[in-house]
Amino acid sequence: MEPIIEVKDVYHQYGETEALSGVSLEIFPGDFVAVVGANGSGKSTLARHLNGLLLPSKGTVRVKNFYTHNPEDIWSVRALVGMVFQNPDNQLVATTVEEDVAFGPENLGVPSNEIRARVDEALKWVNMLDHKKRSPHQLSGGQKQRVAIAGVLAMHPEVLVLDEPTAMLDPVGREEVLQVINHLNKELQMAIVLITHHMEEVAMAKRVIAMAEGKIKVECNPIELFLQTELVDELGLDVPQVFALGNLLRKYGLEVDPAFDPEELVNALCRSN
């Protein structure tokens, strides 16, 4: 399978510091990759290279046939790689939900009647179709983020990059957004790159990339990562509660399969004991 995004040996010089030091990565169709790391590890910088907001000082970022460093290609890159940011308010630009979701297609010069279809479809995917005439300030954080996601979906991207999308949301909002992300990955086979601090979100991913000091330290599946408790500590991360419980029980001598979900752990416990 051909990767949609290929990051090859990318360096990013930021003044005196090297924010990224030789990062290589591939994102495939249907992928669900979580990117974690302490503040300053380079994960946000990496995210911004994926849609050409930042350009490498060395190395290349290729999205299908386009390179981010080619000025003529940059708009094609951004139509293929959609990005959602942390602050729900500072992404919504129009006075109503539907106008905001239309913003992307409008920029792409999509004909008027097709924009209508795309807007409705995108809002349906994020369960916000009923709210299409509302104003942004009337929405909750979770609703705003879902509208932001719809705004990107309306451009028909192949990859959705989300930079800490739930950091400013309450648990209800976070749940809504994560449900949408999962839904998009499973039903639409949308490739997802999720930058996050919340370890429970990592559990949803197929692959996790842990960064530190501008480098990729680990690339594996979530279970493999959280079994290595010392590494997790070193990287400045946390182990999600249920998994940590499993780790501790295994240490005490109980046999139990690793699990992220409470019920899964309980089932595993009952099975082997």
Add this chain to the structure above:
Amino acid sequence: MAFDITLGQYIPGDSFVHNLDPRTKLIIAIALIVVLFLVNTFVGYFWIALFLLLATINGSISARSVVRSIKPLTFILLLTVILNILFTEGDILFQLGFIRITEQGVFRGLLLGLRLILLILSTTIMTLTTSPLAITDALENLLGPLKKIKFPVHELSMMLTIALRFIPTLLEETDKIMKAQMARGADFESGNLLKRAQNMVPLLVPLFVSAFRRADDLAVAMESRCYRGGEGRTRLNELKYGKADYLTLAVVLPVLALVVYLF
């Protein structure tokens, strides 16, 4: 803490007036304003008032909304009327020491007062029946020809839309910051004008900082959605003139011209 601030004064509806193209309404509003300055008789104003009354009834605009829109300008209204009554030369009706009230003065005062009210009404009816977004779309469209002389029509329109979008957000933010600073002992209420201006610094600086950060974030988000200026942009809701619009313009504009001519 949720408090709903309706944008502008717009109240959605389905009347003839509501459904007119916003450009039609904007053109008529501007025409009305021009006419109101050209006409100087009560009779002329009577006809204009009648026209506005028709529009009000059709748009299901409540008397309360009308009164509410005039309220903020009551002071200027009264000032205009009183100043004109007191300081116009002419045939004296009443005199008490310094104060001289002339016939012409009363006439002028009332006329100008009425003009002000009708001016407010003309624009209010438009903003009550047209969403802010539609108005900016109309402006962008009507000013379109100016693009030929490199006038940044699209950019201004975008700025206006974004500003409108963020007004409620900014109000909420102001409230939050005020509370946070009050919790540290800031005092926004007491003191003379100068002191109070000084005390605003803990409110204004964070608001400005936040505004800059917001502008930055927004620019990045817009670029990520392929925004690159007005070239080649299409619109979700294309403005289209309908029969109602042609009819309205064809009837109203000549009638207004007639009023100017006759009165």
Add this chain to the structure above:
Amino acid sequence: MQIELRDVSYTYNGPIPVAALHNINLKVKTGEILGLIGHTGSGKSTLLQHLNGLLKPQDGDVLVDGKSVKRGEVSLPKLRFRVGLVFQYPEYQLFEETIFKEVAFGPKSMGLSEDEIKQRVAKSLSDVGMSEEFYERSPFELSGGQKRRVALASILAMEPEILVLDEPTAGLDPKGRKEILDFLLKWRTDDKGIVLVSHNMEEMAPFADRIVVLHQGKVVLDGTPKEVFSHTQELLDVGIKVPQVSMVVNSLRSRGYNIDAGIFTVEQAAEAIFDALRGGGERRGL
């Protein structure tokens, strides 16, 4: 110091009146860490603002050491210095040219002498781990986590008896979260109290002496963490995300295992589960 909310109700006036608090009865005192949980719309924010007099109760009363706020027996400006309220994302309130001035704002508003102000600024900045080299720097040059510490210091400089924090760890990475929580534990002494509002039960649980759960403007649970967490079903019913380990314990209990209700830390749970499953067997790896 003790603040008591007695039958407090509050409604926001607006185009649509919003009833935020209904008959709240709550005592907050020094020497205790109180955790307040409830999701957006539960009235948390409104309740907090009654603790430092930013809001006055419409019905009922707030008593500060027995004196009534409603009857004007309490000086509200002074109350704000005794009860330090740190809002969510406090870094957004920074405005001064230097960090020193920023932290000095509170003490200055209190009318303290230059020397006292200097002392307080030095102490509170040191408390949050910022050395003298930070004094003359602009608060705007700092990282998010550092800004938050400055904002916290600016409230600490008022030397409040009760510190009220609304989601102090919001938006921080795991390391940042840990730092703030560790600091709070150190700060609390017998003559100081903390009220902590959080969505994150897992964070709050090992930490709070008492937990109060708010739902739609009413207090639905009030007790020790152990007591509150044993009401797992009630918590789920009002939409509170219970700590994951409590859910595990709850589920095992419903399958007949004899495990204490009200467990909320990983260590406690591991011990209890091991004992229940191995019936007193020996734990390895200790």
